[in-house]
Amino acid sequence: MRFSKQIAIVAIAVAATWTLSSATSFAADRTLYERLGGQGAIQAVVTKLISNAGADKRINGYFKGVDLKQLNKQVVDQVCMATGGPCSYSGRDMKTTHKGMKVTTAAFNAFVEDLVSALDTFNVPKKEKDELLGILGPMKSDIVEVP
Numbered sequence: 488m489r490f491s492k493q494i495a496i497v498a499i500a501v502a503a504t505w506t507l508s509s510a511t512s513f514a515a516d517r518t519l520y521e522r523l524g525g526q527g528a529i530q531a532v533v534t535k536l537i538s539n540a541g542a543d544k545r546i547n548g549y550f551k552g553v554d555l556k557q558l559n560k561q562v563v564d565q566v567c568m569a570t571g572g573p574c575s576y577s578g579r580d581m582k583t584t585h586k587g588m589k590v591t592t593a594a595f596n597a598f599v600e601d602l603v604s605a606l607d608t609f610n611v612p613k614k615e616k617d618e619l620l621g622i623l624g625p626m627k628s629d630i631v632e633v634p
Contacts, residue, residue, distance in 0.1 A: 518571030519622070522615050526567055526574065532605045533562045539601035546597045549588060569622050581629035591633045599624075 523529060537559055541547050550558075567574030578584065599620070606616050 520570040520572035529566050530563050535605035536602050546594045581626045585630045589633050590630050595631050
């Protein structure tokens with residue numbers, strides 16, 4: 488009886504270890520898109536981002552005359568695709584889009600601050616926030632024209 492109990496305990500321990508390692512592996516295999524919560528969550532963050540940028544006197548002048556509904560859709564598609572989601576970004580590249588806008592480093596940084604604020608509004612975990620910023624950060628060289 489004692490031997491059977493020990494085998495049962497070992498079997499449970501092995502099963503628990505396998506389950507835990509499988510769950511950890513599953514979490515590691517999930518795309519950033521999935522970890523962010525999918526398209527609905529990305530849509531909510533982008534809507535908040537555009538609202539933040541519109542209220543931000545440091546940068547809202549860059550958005551005068553811009554179709555905000557179209558901008559929202561393009562940013563959602565871009566973030567969705569960049570994070571491994573099923574969307575396709577069909578907008579122009581960042582260099583072409585921002586050409587002649589004379590975007591400054593300070594303006595770019597203000598927009599990033601507005602993005603971080605939007606992510607914080609929805610309690611996006613640090614790991615996912617940092618990963619997203621790491622994906623979007625390299626666009627700076629295509630956006631900023633005035634250091």
